[in-house]
Amino acid sequence: MSAEVTLTIDGQQVKAVAGEKLLFVALNNGIYIPHLCAIAEEERPSACCRLCFVEIEGLSRPVTACTQKVRDKMTVRTRTPKVDRLVKTGFELLLSDHRLQCRTCPKNGACQLQMVARERGLKLKTGRFKPLAKDIPVDHSPETFSFDAGRCVLCGQCVHADQNIARVGAINFINRGLKRKIGTFNNRCLRDSPCTECGLCVKACPVGALTFKT
Amino acid sequence: MSAAPVQEYYQKLQEEARTKSAAQKHLPRVRVGVATCSIAAGAIRVKEAFEDEIKAMGLEAPVIDTGCMGHCYAEPQAIIDKPGHPPICYGKLDEDLARRLVKDFLVDDDPCFEFAMAALEPNDFFPTFEDYPRGVYEKKMILGQCGFINPEDIGDYIAQGGYAALAKALEQEPEDIIREIKNSRLRGRGGAGFAAGLKWERCRAAESDIKYVICNGDEGDPGAFMDRSILESNPHLVIEGMAICAYAVGAAQGYFYIRAEYPKAIERVRLALKQAREKGLLGQSVLGSEFTFDIEIFAGSGAFVCGEGTALVNSMEGNMGIPETRPPRMADSGYRGKPTVLNNVKTFAYVPAIVRNGSAWFKSTGTPESPGTAVFTLVGKINNAGLVEVPMGTTLRTLIYGVGDGIPHDKEFKAVQIGGPSGGCLPEAMLDVPIDFDSLKEAGAIMGSGGLVVLDEDDCMVSIARYFLEFTQQESCGKCTFCRLGTKHLLDILDAITRGEGTPESLDTLMELAEDVRDGSLCNLGGTAPNPVLTTLRYFRDEYEAHIREKRCPARVCSDLILYYILPDKCSKLCSACVGSCPTEAIYTREDGIKAITQEKCVKCDNCLKACPPEYLAVIKLSPPVLPEQQEGVKN
Ligand SMILES: Cc1cc2nc3c(=O)[nH]c(=O)nc-3n(C[C@H](O)[C@H](O)[C@H](O)COP(=O)(O)O)c2cc1C
Ligand code: SF4
Ligand code: SF4
Numbered sequence A: 001m002s003a004e005v006t007l008t009i010d011g012q013q014v015k016a017v018a019g020e021k022l023l024f025v026a027l028n029n030g031i032y033i034p035h036l037c038a039i040a041e042e043e044r045p046s047a048c049c050r051l052c053f054v055e056i057e058g059l060s061r062p063v064t065a066c067t068q069k070v071r072d073k074m075t076v077r078t079r080t081p082k083v084d085r086l087v088k089t090g091f092e093l094l095l096s097d098h099r100l101q102c103r104t105c106p107k108n109g110a111c112q113l114q115m116v117a118r119e120r121g122l123k124l125k126t127g128r129f130k131p132l133a134k135d136i137p138v139d140h141s142p143e144t145f146s147f148d149a150g151r152c153v154l155c156g157q158c159v160h161a162d163q164n165i166a167r168v169g170a171i172n173f174i175n176r177g178l179k180r181k182i183g184t185f186n187n188r189c190l191r192d193s194p195c196t197e198c199g200l201c202v203k204a205c206p207v208g209a210l211t212f213k214t
Numbered sequence B: 001m002s003a004a005p006v007q008e009y010y011q012k013l014q015e016e017a018r019t020k021s022a023a024q025k026h027l028p029r030v031r032v033g034v035a036t037c038s039i040a041a042g043a044i045r046v047k048e049a050f051e052d053e054i055k056a057m058g059l060e061a062p063v064i065d066t067g068c069m070g071h072c073y074a075e076p077q078a079i080i081d082k083p084g085h086p087p088i089c090y091g092k093l094d095e096d097l098a099r100r101l102v103k104d105f106l107v108d109d110d111p112c113f114e115f116a117m118a119a120l121e122p123n124d125f126f127p128t129f130e131d132y133p134r135g136v137y138e139k140k141m142i143l144g145q146c147g148f149i150n151p152e153d154i155g156d157y158i159a160q161g162g163y164a165a166l167a168k169a170l171e172q173e174p175e176d177i178i179r180e181i182k183n184s185r186l187r188g189r190g191g192a193g194f195a196a197g198l199k200w201e202r203c204r205a206a207e208s209d210i211k212y213v214i215c216n217g218d219e220g221d222p223g224a225f226m227d228r229s230i231l232e233s234n235p236h237l238v239i240e241g242m243a244i245c246a247y248a249v250g251a252a253q254g255y256f257y258i259r260a261e262y263p264k265a266i267e268r269v270r271l272a273l274k275q276a277r278e279k280g281l282l283g284q285s286v287l288g289s290e291f292t293f294d295i296e297i298f299a300g301s302g303a304f305v306c307g308e309g310t311a312l313v314n315s316m317e318g319n320m321g322i323p324e325t326r327p328p329r330m331a332d333s334g335y336r337g338k339p340t341v342l343n344n345v346k347t348f349a350y351v352p353a354i355v356r357n358g359s360a361w362f363k364s365t366g367t368p369e370s371p372g373t374a375v376f377t378l379v380g381k382i383n384n385a386g387l388v389e390v391p392m393g394t395t396l397r398t399l400i401y402g403v404g405d406g407i408p409h410d411k412e413f414k415a416v417q418i419g420g421p422s423g424g425c426l427p428e429a430m431l432d433v434p435i436d437f438d439s440l441k442e443a444g445a446i447m448g449s450g451g452l453v454v455l456d457e458d459d460c461m462v463s464i465a466r467y468f469l470e471f472t473q474q475e476s477c478g479k480c481t482f483c484r485l486g487t488k489h490l491l492d493i494l495d496a497i498t499r500g501e502g503t504p505e506s507l508d509t510l511m512e513l514a515e516d517v518r519d520g521s522l523c524n525l526g527g528t529a530p531n532p533v534l535t536t537l538r539y540f541r542d543e544y545e546a547h548i549r550e551k552r553c554p555a556r557v558c559s560d561l562i563l564y565y566i567l568p569d570k571c572s573k574l575c576s577a578c579v580g581s582c583p584t585e586a587i588y589t590r591e592d593g594i595k596a597i598t599q600e601k602c603v604k605c606d607n608c609l610k611a612c613p614p615e616y617l618a619v620i621k622l623s624p625p626v627l628p629e630q631q632e633g634v635k636n
């Protein structure tokens, strides 16, 4: 199935291969859509960050671009009042659970949350929501990097890197609900896990949760 | 495959079963309802009392376990079937009464009508359930045999025509069955109301050697127990429905997903599967045909979200029970990536009757868009709580006042919460809404899995919204942003409002966030979690406003917004019932002998209000929490 399709994103005509995911088609054509969790190679996206909303003609509600396969003559808008509202709320929700200290964050300037704020004109503040206390200690145990769960947005990029690229299996999602987090087997520190410190997860992390020591 | 052997095989089974049951016809039989609900009410002891007494009297009278009849307000129950009398149902039994029935009725032939609830067959002596107002409104399509047949004896089910639908189905082409189910417009009873026939058709069309049929018995809604009740009371009905589905879609393997907290249901289903295999109704060449099908039980972890299809499959595959995005649809790629039909317990339970009686029969009950019946657990402030089955299209008013016999203690109806924690609260003005998938959705509620909680004037709608949201917030799997964090913030805002700390802005935030969680969540747990908030905001906004602007809880429930006060002119100086009831010694006797409360010590436990004798009713709750003396003080 490699039929070429033509779709319209924000009025711009774009060519793509049928079945490709809309999010990556847009990004590859220089059209920004906020995204944290999408992984191009994954057939079934996790779709957990809920930031990549777009409106597609014919659908009554905004949908996530990372889960939509492109179709011929699809008409997509990345900025509508409904989309902007959802993205703003989703973004504020993530920030309400984030150790918001950009100035001291190693990722300052390269962080995807800052990117979303910049592109969408959003403030790096929790806005309507009270910050949820997040006094989780930082795991400094690996020699080359640190893991600050207080800055983790639970996108799963590191898990993909660890399990599917490095094929180590040191980390995964653990716990449910508000306690969901990235952890090791038996919740040990990383040094006591099978982690080989290949650094792939650190490179994959879009925010300041996994950062190399300097 | 020739058709005749199947019928022959089935006729033989049925004859066997009927002969066996006829052999007992001359004996009096006692059927005791033994299901989770009645066991809690003491059914096991009642059953033992029957057995002991029958033995002591030297009688031959089998005591048989049945399931739940749905009259939960009158558990434990038993049906006594004595030749020469109509079968009679007795309620609110205890051991003494059981012994007495054996002596008076089984030995002396006095049916003790004073303890009877109803007869099960029309007769000249005693009314039947159909003669009760409730019986007039109810229509039993799937609960009909629950409580009457022995769920632990497949013969009972077969003698009454059980598995005839499977035999009939096996003589038809799978496509014909799918057409019949499609024509019947049977909609899934697990909540969303998706057309079962379309699901089956898609699964049939999917190309794969291996396909699966899964019965969703997760039933995680607090307070809902319809599915448990059916599995405990009539497991073969569901097994038969699943087998027909498997034949129609081309599946050889089925699964029951039942929450591990339902041990009785698991036990009965396991026994039923074993008996079905022994009779050749499951396994290789079902009923002598070429169709092979078997079912296994999967005991689920019991997380609410595991009832969601993709999470259920994940949990069956040994992964965390966490939802995935769709597509792919289950019918294309479900369990182990194979085409899978997932239906609710009740959905499968309708199938045998539809196959037996045809789609037109099914559609003659209910509404055109939602044919058939609706099954509810009716609970809360209602006289006749229990499991009810009414035609779709019945109004909420009929259900509450006709079937449930209204609100106890002359209290005023306030709202009905329908659809479980993901449903909505509807007010008096909406009571004439017909119960069907689409009308309820339009009103902001959902059919959900059929929990129906009646609320009266003493219920605070903000607290109710908070209560349900707390449940979903705790059950959120945490995968996606809106549900994990959004429900937490919704809960925090509701908390603040119930404490009197809400602001007008917080009400706007509550509304916006509730809508965004609904629209932004990955699965329908988050998608429906805001419903209690959205509907209470829509229909009871004044209660929110009172909490926020006046620091007043109109139902006097929110403990931070009330205080307890003893009316001096009502208090009898001679009584001191309240004083002893108070756990913190907050109540003292004034110089004039009248009792009063030291507010600083009061923990708002409500004991004194309950302790004050009905002839005085001197203890009252005030909201906002301002003492009359203080109010006067302001004026001065
Ligand atoms: C959070 C959540 C919980 C659910 N729990 C149940 C359940 O306990 N039982 C059930 O049959 N369906 C449940 N469902 C609905 C299922 O996802 C699915 O739609 C249903 O089992 C399909 O069967 P039906 O078409 O017969 O209704 C739940 C859905 C969600 C989102
Ligand atoms: S550590 Fe980084 S990559 Fe891993 S889930 Fe958290 S934010 Fe995503
Ligand atoms: S909506 Fe809730 S339960 Fe569903 S995936 Fe998101 S976090 Fe999990």
Ligand code: FES
Pocket: A034, A035, A036, A037, A038, A046, A047, A048, A049, A050, A051, A052, A064, A065, A066, A067
């Ligand atoms: S990128 Fe689509 S939901 Fe995260």
